[in-house]
Amino acid sequence: MGANDTFLAREVGLLRFITAGSVDDGKSTLIGRLLFDSKGIFEDQLSAIERASLRRGKGEMDLSLLTDGLQAEREQGITIDVAYRYFSTPRRKFIIADSPGHEQYTRNMVTAASTASLAVILIDARNGIVTQTRRHAYIARLLGIPHLVFAINKMDLVDYSEAVFHRLQRELAEFAERAGIADAYYVPISALQGDNVVDQTERMPWYDGPTLLELLEDIEVERDLTELPLRFPVQGVLRPAAGADRSLADFRGYAGRVESGVVAVGDKVTVLPSGATTRVKAIHTHGRNLEAAVAPQSVALLLEDQIDISRGDLIVKGDAQPTLAREFAANLCWLSATPLDPARKYLLKHTTRTVKTLITGIDHRVDIHTLAKEPGPDRLAVNDIGRVRLKVQHPLALDPYEANRATGSFILIDETTNNTVAAGMVEHG
Amino acid sequence: MNQVVDLATVARPKLSHLDVLEAEAIHILREVANECQRPALLFSGGKDSIVLLRLAEKAFRPAGFPFPLLHIDTGHNFPEVIEFRDRRAAELGETLIVRTLDQSIAKGRIRLKHADETRNPYQSITLLDAIEEFGFDACIGGARRDEEKARAKERIFSFRDEFGQWDPKDQRPELWDLYNTRVNAGEHMRVFPISNWTELDIWQYIAREELSVPSIYFSHARPIVRRNGQLVPLSELVAAREGETIETVPVRFRTVGDMTCTCPVESLAASYEEIVRETAVTRITERGATRMDDQTSEASMELRKKEGYF
Numbered sequence: 001m002g003a004n005d006t007f008l009a010r011e012v013g014l015l016r017f018i019t020a021g022s023v024d025d026g027k028s029t030l031i032g033r034l035l036f037d038s039k040g041i042f043e044d045q046l047s048a049i050e051r052a053s054l055r056r057g058k059g060e061m062d063l064s065l066l067t068d069g070l071q072a073e074r075e076q077g078i079t080i081d082v083a084y085r086y087f088s089t090p091r092r093k094f095i096i097a098d099s100p101g102h103e104q105y106t107r108n109m110v111t112a113a114s115t116a117s118l119a120v121i122l123i124d125a126r127n128g129i130v131t132q133t134r135r136h137a138y139i140a141r142l143l144g145i146p147h148l149v150f151a152i153n154k155m156d157l158v159d160y161s162e163a164v165f166h167r168l169q170r171e172l173a174e175f176a177e178r179a180g181i182a183d184a185y186y187v188p189i190s191a192l193q194g195d196n197v198v199d200q201t202e203r204m205p206w207y208d209g210p211t212l213l214e215l216l217e218d219i220e221v222e223r224d225l226t227e228l229p230l231r232f233p234v235q236g237v238l239r240p241a242a243g244a245d246r247s248l249a250d251f252r253g254y255a256g257r258v259e260s261g262v263v264a265v266g267d268k269v270t271v272l273p274s275g276a277t278t279r280v281k282a283i284h285t286h287g288r289n290l291e292a293a294v295a296p297q298s299v300a301l302l303l304e305d306q307i308d309i310s311r312g313d314l315i316v317k318g319d320a321q322p323t324l325a326r327e328f329a330a331n332l333c334w335l336s337a338t339p340l341d342p343a344r345k346y347l348l349k350h351t352t353r354t355v356k357t358l359i360t361g362i363d364h365r366v367d368i369h370t371l372a373k374e375p376g377p378d379r380l381a382v383n384d385i386g387r388v389r390l391k392v393q394h395p396l397a398l399d400p401y402e403a404n405r406a407t408g409s410f411i412l413i414d415e416t417t418n419n420t421v422a423a424g425m426v427e428h429g
Numbered sequence: 430m431n432q433v434v435d436l437a438t439v440a441r442p443k444l445s446h447l448d449v450l451e452a453e454a455i456h457i458l459r460e461v462a463n464e465c466q467r468p469a470l471l472f473s474g475g476k477d478s479i480v481l482l483r484l485a486e487k488a489f490r491p492a493g494f495p496f497p498l499l500h501i502d503t504g505h506n507f508p509e510v511i512e513f514r515d516r517r518a519a520e521l522g523e524t525l526i527v528r529t530l531d532q533s534i535a536k537g538r539i540r541l542k543h544a545d546e547t548r549n550p551y552q553s554i555t556l557l558d559a560i561e562e563f564g565f566d567a568c569i570g571g572a573r574r575d576e577e578k579a580r581a582k583e584r585i586f587s588f589r590d591e592f593g594q595w596d597p598k599d600q601r602p603e604l605w606d607l608y609n610t611r612v613n614a615g616e617h618m619r620v621f622p623i624s625n626w627t628e629l630d631i632w633q634y635i636a637r638e639e640l641s642v643p644s645i646y647f648s649h650a651r652p653i654v655r656r657n658g659q660l661v662p663l664s665e666l667v668a669a670r671e672g673e674t675i676e677t678v679p680v681r682f683r684t685v686g687d688m689t690c691t692c693p694v695e696s697l698a699a700s701y702e703e704i705v706r707e708t709a710v711t712r713i714t715e716r717g718a719t720r721m722d723d724q725t726s727e728a729s730m731e732l733r734k735k736e737g738y739f
Contacts, residue, residue, distance in 0.1 A: 011445035011633065081600070083581045084574045086627050093446040095625055107602060114604040222443070235456070236463040240491045248491050255488070257456045257606075286487040297444065298455035298488070311463055335602045349607050352463070411607045418611040420601045 012088070015221055016095045018112045018145070020136035021122030026153050030122065030191035031085065031098060034213065037198040038087045082112045091217040106139065106368060106383040107335045110423055113143035114409070117221040120149045120212070125158045125188070128168050129175060131369055138371055141179055142331060142385070142425065144405050147219050148176065149185045151212055155204065156190040162206040185219070187212050225295035230261035230269070231322070231399070231407050232315040233351035238284075238300050253284050253300030254309055256352070259406030263301065263317065264292035271307060272314045272397040273324050278305040312353030314397045314407070322397040322407055329363070329427040331401075332388050334380040336414065336421035340388075341379070346421065347413040348392060351406065354413075356393040363387040380422075387427065401425035447634055451484065454622035456606060457585060458488040458569065461620050462495040464610040465567035468620075469560075471739065472498040472525070474506075474514035475685045476642055477571030480623060480631055482521065483638055497524040499568070501556045503548040504531050505666055505688045513643040528559040549687045553737040557593040560617055567610070567618040570739050575627040576715060579731035585624050591615040593737035619739070628683070628715045629708045636701035648681045648699045659692040683715050 021027040085096040097112035099105065113119065119140040123133060140148055150172050158164045165188040176184040187196055188207055195201035196211045210218065238253035263269070267280045282302040283290040293299045301315065309315075316322065334340055340359060348357040364373040365386035373387075380386050401408030412422040444452075461468050470485060472478045485494050498518055502511070518525035530548050533539040533555045541548070560568065574581045584600050586608045601609050612618055623631070635642060653660040654673040660680060661667060666689050669675050680693035681704070694713075698704045 011447055011637075013444075014446040014449045081582050081597075083578075084625065085581070086575050086625070088446075088627075088629070093630075111602045111604050115606075235459040238489060238492045241493055245491070251491055255459050257452060286490045294444070296449060296452050298452040298459070347611075349609070351607075352460075405605065409605045409607065411604055411609060413609055413611060418609070418613065420603070420609045423602070423604045 010090075012090070013092050013222065014095070015092050015118060015216060015219075016097065016116050017118040017120060017216065018097045018099065018109070018116045018140075019120045019122065020099075020109060020140065021132070021153075025122040025124050025132075026191045027098075027122055030120075030151070030153065030189075030197065031096060033191050033194055033197050034096075035085060035087050037194070038089055038213070082108050089213065089217060094216065106135075106385070107333060107423075109136070109139050110143060110333045110335075113139055113145055114405075114423065116143075116145050117224060118147040118149065118216070118219060119145045120151055120216075123150055123152050123168060123172070125152050125154045125164055125168065129171055134175070134371060135368055137175070137179055137181065138366075138368075141181055142333075144401055144408075144425070146224050147183045147185075147221065148181050149187065149212065149215055149219075150176075151191075152186065152188045153191055155188045155195060156193050160188075160195075160203045162204070165204075165207070183219075185215055187215060225260045226262055228260035228295075228404055229320040230263050230267075230315070230317045231259045231351075231404060232256050232263060232269075232301065233259060233353075233406070234309055234311055234313045234315065235352050236311050237309070251302075252306075253302055254315070255298075255300045256315070257298045258293050258295045259351070260295045260404055261317075262292055262294045263315075265290075267317050269301075269303070269315050269317045270321065271309055272316060272322065273395050274308070274313070276305075276307045278303045278307055280304075312351070314351060316397075322399045322404075324395040325398050326395050327360075327389065327391045328396075328398060329387060329389050330410070330424045331427060332380060332386060332412075332425075333423045334382055334384045334386075334421065335423060336419055337382050338414070338417075338421070339379045339381040340422070345415070347415055348390070348396075348410050348424070349413065350396050350398070350410040353394075353396065355396065357412070358391045359388050360391050361389040363389065390424075398426045400428055447630065447637060450623070450626055450630060451487065451634070453606070453625065454481075454484045455488040457608070457620065457622040458485055460608050460610065461567050461569060461618075462489070464608075465618065467563065467565050468496040468567035468569060469499040469526070469563065469565045470494070470496050470569040471571070472500055472514065472518070473571075473685075474500075474510040474517070474643060475571070476631055476635060476646060477573065477623060479517070479640055479642055480626075480634055481569065481571050482517065483634075483640055484622060486521070494521075494523050496569070497526050497563075499526045499528070499559060499563075499565075501552045501559065502527050502529045503552060503687045504529055505548050507643070507645055507682075507685055507688055509643045509645050510685050513641075517641075526559070526563070528555050528562075530555050533558060547687060547689045549690050550733055550736075550738070552739070553593070553733065556739070557737050560593070565617060566612055567620055569620045569622065571623055572619075572621050572739060573626050573628070573631075574624050579734060583621065583624070583734075585621050586610055587619045587621065588612065589617050589619060589737070593617075595619075595734045595737075597731065597735070629705070632701065632705045632708050636705055639701075643685060645682045645685060645693075646704070648679050648697050650677050651680050651693065652677050653680065653693070660695065661692055662688070664688050 019027050082099045087094050099108040099112040121136050152168050169186040189196040198213045234254050235256045238255050240248045265280050270277050281304045283293050284300040342359050345356050348355055364375045365377040399407040408426040410424040411420050414421045539551045539554050584603045652663045652675050654669045679697050681696040682693045698707045
C-alpha cells in the first residue's frame, strides 16, 4: 500500500457518472465491485450488510443493501431514490449517482443524469439490446450526457464469446448513431467474476481494450465545459459594509459561477438581458485575484464600468450569445404525482432567475417503450416526457440544452405546494 | 455553437477534485444567501463546519457573512472544541449564537430519563426551538453523504415541515444546480453544501487551506477503556465499568461530538499530512469507528433525522 496511500492523498480530477440498468443486469453487483476493488466500501459497512443479508434470509451478501439507504427501501426490497456513492483511485475521484432502473422511476434517472458527465449502461450479454436499454440511452441523450459506456455484462454466461460481444457492439454502435450519441464505448465484463471491471481478465484474450475502470479514469470530461462560450449567471453582489475598510468602499463584486467557458481579465463582456457591455477589471476570490477563471469555478467579477447588474442577470462574451426569448419550446420530464395543468401558472427557475410561466401547448408525449412521439396529448403525468411550449413573464437568456446544459435547463415549481414538478430542457428559443 | 476560445493567451488552471467540490459549495452558499430570508450556519467547532466557514469566506469576503453562526451545545462537548469555536468566531468577526440543552432542560422542553443519559438525540429539540426563536428559514450544515446511508439519499436543499421533520419518501427532486429554496412560514430548509465531500476530501482541504482545528483531532495520550470494539474516552461524564482496564493510549478523534458517545481511534498522526494518509487507507467509516449511538439499529440516523436532527 506504501505508494498507493501517497497517490490517494493527492489532488486528482473529478468524474460524476450514473449507472443504468435493471437489477437483473447486475448493476448493484457492478457498483459493489467498483467500490470494493477501489476501497470505496469499508469493513463496518460490509459487516452491516452481512448481518442484514443473514437476517433477511439471504444466503450470499446482498450488495444492494449498501445503496438502499432508507428504511422503506430495505423493508420493500426496492430502490426508490437516487443514492450517491463515492470512491477514488489514484487518477480520479468518482461520484456515482445510482438510480433505480424501472420505468416508474424515470424521474429519478432524469435527476441523477442531470449532473452526470458519463453514463454506464449495462447490457445483459444473453439478452442484448432490450427496451430498457433504449430507454436508458434515450434519457442519457436527452439529459445531454456527453459520454456513454455500454458495459456488456455477464460475459461469463455466454462463455466469454468474442462473437457475442462483437455482434452486440455492432448493434449498439448502429443504435448509438441513430440516437445521436457522439461518444460511445463498449467493454465486455463480468461484474460477478470481476472480469474487465477493474483488472484485465485472461478469460477474454481477444479483447485488448481498456477495462471499465480504465475508461472511467481516462475519458476526457474537463474540456466539455471550458470549450463552450462563457456563461456567468450572477448570483448576487458582494458589497462590504460601509465604514469597514476605506479601500473597499468602491468594491462591487458580481458573485457567480462560471457555468461554461473561460473568463479572463480584460475580456469584453455583455450583460443580459440589458445588453450593456463592459470589460472585466479583476477576478476576485478570497485570498487572491485570478488572471482567468474557467468552468465550473465560483468567483466574483469586478467590472470596469458601473452598470446596473443584479441577481438573475447573465454575463456572456463573444459572438455566440444566448437568445432572449419570452416564448420557446422545451422538453419536459414531469416529476410530480399531480399532472401538468395547462390552465395554471407555474414558477420557472432558469439559472439564477425565477419567473412565472404558462404552458401554452403540449406538442407531443414520448412513448417511453417505443420512443415514438404521440402528438397532441392533453396532459403530462408523472414520469412522462414530452415537448411543450412556454410563455414566460420576463425574457430569459436561453441556449438550446444541447448546446449548453446550464443555460438550457430549468425547473418548474408549483406555487401552491412549493414542489419541484418538472425538469425542462430548452429546444429552441 | 461551439466558439473557439483562444487559450494561448490565458493560463488555464486545471481544476482538481477539491477545486470542483469547493466551487459547488460556494455556489450553494450563495444560493442560500440570495434566496433565503433568514439563514444561519451551524458551527460546532468540528472539522466539517470548519471547512464550511472557509467556504463562506470564499463565497462572501470581503463582505461579512450574510448569516449568523449557530451552535447547539449539549453541555457535554470537549472543552478544546468549545474554546476553538469561540476563538474562530471572534477571529472571523462574525456573530455566534449559542443555545444550550441546559436552557431547554431548565424550561422543561427536555426531560432527561436519567442525569447521565447521552444528550445527543435531544439536540433536535434545542435546535428546532432556536430556529423558531430567530425565525430561521434555512440552516446550513456540514453533513456529508458518505457518512451514513440515510444521508446518502438526502437532498442538498432538504425541506423540513413546520414540525421540523424530514420526509425521506417525499423529497423534492433536485436537478442540475437549480435549487428549489421555497418554504412557507414556519417551515425551513436544511442546506448541506459539502454533501459530496468525503472524510478524505475534508482532510485534504484542511491541509491545503492550512485551517486550524481543535487539538484533539491530532494524536494525544488519553485514558480509555475498550468497550464493544471501540475506545471509550474517560471523563467526568464517563467512568470505567467494573472489570474494565483503564489504559492510556495515543489516540485522535475523527469526529468531535458529545463526550458521552464519541470515541477516538488509536493513532500517532500528529500532522495534517499524517491524518490525510491515515484517512486514505482506513477500512472503517468515520461514524462506525466513533459513534456509539449509530450502532443501535440499521435506521437510527434516519429515525433521528425524521425528528429534526441535523
